[in-house]
Amino acid sequence: MRMTSLARALTLAVFCASGGAVLAEPPGDPKAVKKDDTGKYFDAKGNPTFNIGPDGAIDWFTYSGFRRYHAECHVCHGPNGDGGSFAPALKESLKRFDYAEFYGIVVGGKQSSGAGIENVMPAFGENKNVMCYVDDIYAYLRARGNGFPAGRPTSKREDKTPAATEKEDACLAGKG
Numbered sequence: 001m002r003m004t005s006l007a008r009a010l011t012l013a014v015f016c017a018s019g020g021a022v023l024a025e026p027p028g029d030p031k032a033v034k035k036d037d038t039g040k041y042f043d044a045k046g047n048p049t050f051n052i053g054p055d056g057a058i059d060w061f062t063y064s065g066f067r068r069y070h071a072e073c074h075v076c077h078g079p080n081g082d083g084g085s086f087a088p089a090l091k092e093s094l095k096r097f098d099y100a101e102f103y104g105i106v107v108g109g110k111q112s113s114g115a116g117i118e119n120v121m122p123a124f125g126e127n128k129n130v131m132c133y134v135d136d137i138y139a140y141l142r143a144r145g146n147g148f149p150a151g152r153p154t155s156k157r158e159d160k161t162p163a164a165t166e167k168e169d170a171c172l173a174g175k176g
Contacts, residue, residue: 027098030146032059038164040135047099048135050143057156058143060164065140066153068133076121080150081141087121091144102138106130132171 032041032051040061041051050062069081076087083089094102109123124130130137144150 026096027094027142030142037161038167039158039161040164041139045098048139048142050139050146050148052143052148053156053158055156056154057158058148058153059139060158060160061136062139062143062148063153063157064133064160065136065138065143068129069137069140072124072127072130073137081144082150087119090141094138094141094145099138103134106134106137128172128174132168 027047028043028045030043030049032049033044034042034046035051036042039059041049041059043049048061051059069077070079073090074080074084076084077090078084078087081089081091083092105121107123107125110119110121112119
């Protein structure tokens with residue numbers, strides 16, 4: 001998924017115009033109310049979310065988000081979204097801002113300072129290993145912020161659908 005220069009500039013302009021403050025409202029109820037043809041779940045506002053079945057099985061995308069988070073994000077944000085020495089606990093941050101804010105920060109990065117410390121999150125808008133899975137990472141962190149246990153999700157999980165595989169392949173090939 002390639003982010004155009006114009007889209008990146010607009011994302012950064014909105015973020016900078018706010019002085020780096022949180023722009024969006026809290027994400028609201030994480031309950032899954034809709035499922036698309038890939039098997040991805042969405043809340044009432046249309047934001048990606050997690051789903052845990054009656055048997056404890058987690059949806060494929062939240063499981064994928066665990067894997068992608070630990071491949072790309074945990075070095076700074078700590079294991080399981082619990083925070084680290086370089087960056088905040090994302091499982092807590094996602095309680096304060098919604099998907100649009102999360103997406104904007106992932107795409108355009110973020111700078112903040114306080115108490116003489118400068119924090120910088122790099123922009124990941126050109127990184128397919130992040131952008132092709134940004135919904136998954138969001139769903140995983142949202143689950144963690146809503147009590148989903150730390151550690152690798154159990155072996156109980158929904159299967160990855162053929163439509164999800166097709167969409168992932170297209171994104172990684174730069175066509176999605």
